[in-house]
Amino acid sequence: MDNRIFNLHDIFLIITIFEVLLLAAYRTVHRDKNSAPGNWLTMFLLVVAIDMVTNLIMWNPEFPLQGWGRDRLLALLFAFSHFARGPLFYFYVRSLLQEQKHLGRSDWLHAIPVLVALLAVVWLGVTTTDLQSRADTSLADKLASGLWYFSSVVSVAYACWCVLLLNRSVRQAKQRLSCLPSSEIAWLVVLSLCFLVSWGWSVLVICIADFIGGTVADTVGTSHNFIRFLLINGLIFYNLACTWTLHAKFTGDEGAAEANPVSAEVLAAIELGIKSQRLHLQPSINIEEFAERIQQPARVVSLAINRELGTRFFEFINQHRVEHAKRLLADPSCEHMTVLDILLASGFNNKSSFHRFFNRLVGMSPTAYRRQHLNAE
Known part of the structure; x- marks a missing residue:
């Protein structure tokens, strides 16, 4: 009798979760005076970890979590992580490119989709089963289906926003700097595009699951684990190798970078x-x-x-x-x-x-x- 809880696809997801948590812990311990990028990255990584843990448990009926934890808590964590990941990635990229000590009033508007999603899940009693089936037979099922699509579209929109912000910041920096960190910029562009592909892949997974289903949907869905595994490893490399130089350049802190x-x-x-x-x-x-x-x-x-x-x-x-x-x-x-x-x-x-x-x-x-x-x- 096979008593295994996790398969090979799950193992890749678990490894990615541990890598995310290790990088978040590293960024928490290793703080410098320009800590804004590190703080935003830590929050983004924690949300990504919640997203992947939720995914791991939701689609694994053998996982030892039942009752309120599986039915309601997972649904809340799903709504929070899926709607928070895009804004947090945007704030991370922005903190690398712009010097901004405090959030402005308009920045708090980015929290509205997260709050609305959480309130909707609580008010209509959306459960993990609704998120899995999305049968459209009740208001909760329809909301669950909408959460899947809308959260993925929001994430893709934020990734596109990051690419546009990066392009604008590079053009502005060229007007005042004689030497731009081209390798670091290239890495950040690649990462933004990779998150765009990853979150866009989520939309593809949902569409295939709704309109095709079967083994095709399972194959496309599990392949997302490998995409995230590669993406997180790229983020780890970029963060350790390039982040400080890029922040120093774009925020004009060349005196700190060259004492x-x-x-x-x-x-x-x-x-x-x-x-x-x-x-x-x-x-x-x-x-x-x-x-x-x-x-x-x-x-x-x-x-x-x-x-x-x-x-x-x-x-x-x-x-x-x-x-x-x-x-x-x-x-x-x-x-x-x-x-x-x-x-x-x-x-x-x-x-x-x-x-x-x-x-x-x-x-x-x-x-x-x-x-x-x-x-x-």
């Missing part, structure tokens, strides 16, 4: 790279290559340009390119050179960026600048 002040030696090396090595005239120069050529760490160079020079790397480079172009345009001996020749000689690699920067920094077109200075002579 040592910028030395005069670094500023002198940057000036030498421009005046002697003329690195700005290389069209494909980036901050990593620039830093390597002047024998300084890229992070220190980025900090010096941001904090001491009050600009970002590409703005800094293009300013010097424009100054070089101005000298060529005003030099009678270079009158034979076309504007295209001059922009290429100045380190620009296309007309549009050259004209855009030149007009913005000089206040007139390159042709007008050349005409004004050559005629004056």
Whole structure:
């Protein structure tokens, strides 16, 4: 006689639950002064753990939990975890990208779906059996079916919101930072998209269960355990490897990430790279290559340009390119050179960026600048 409570699919879910709880415990113990991302992540992980434990018990009739605990408590935990996971993931991502010490009044609106779902479950007496069958024969059954669909759609919407927030934050950061943590950003994008796929998979599972059923529904449903297993392991890796760097960059806390002040030696090396090595005239120069050529760490160079020079790397480079172009345009001996020749000689690699920067920094077109200075002579 087979007395096993859990099958292979359940084992993957149990391992994932333990990993989630271990990461939550780690984040609780390992606190830094910028603890907001860690706090939101801990709450999100606990809700994810509740979600998976509820799923594990709900679909396992052999699990030793009966009576009120199985009928009513599981239904309440289901409603809470399914509606809270999306907002908490959003707050976690936002805390990495924006410095916000306290919740605003509008932030509390995110709790409304959770409260409404819990009140509906209590008021109409939705049970675990209703959530499992969703037979649509009573008001409780209809509400149970609605909870499945609506909670999954809400989670997917929050995942999409996180992707859009990340895209907007990157565009804004590019205006004030010369060096963005591209690997950390890529990981966060991947994680947001993975949660989008995972919660979108939940919608697929529900639809298949309602309209197809049978072994197909069981296969698609159990495969979700493997998806969550991979997703949580990715989250663990990202959190341990990348979170602090990303938070320091996006919130402008570069002084905390780089405690040592910028030395005069670094500023002198940057000036030498421009005046002697003329690195700005290389069209494909980036901050990593620039830093390597002047024998300084890229992070220190980025900090010096941001904090001491009050600009970002590409703005800094293009300013010097424009100054070089101005000298060529005003030099009678270079009158034979076309504007295209001059922009290429100045380190620009296309007309549009050259004209855009030149007009913005000089206040007139390159042709007008050349005409004004050559005629004056």
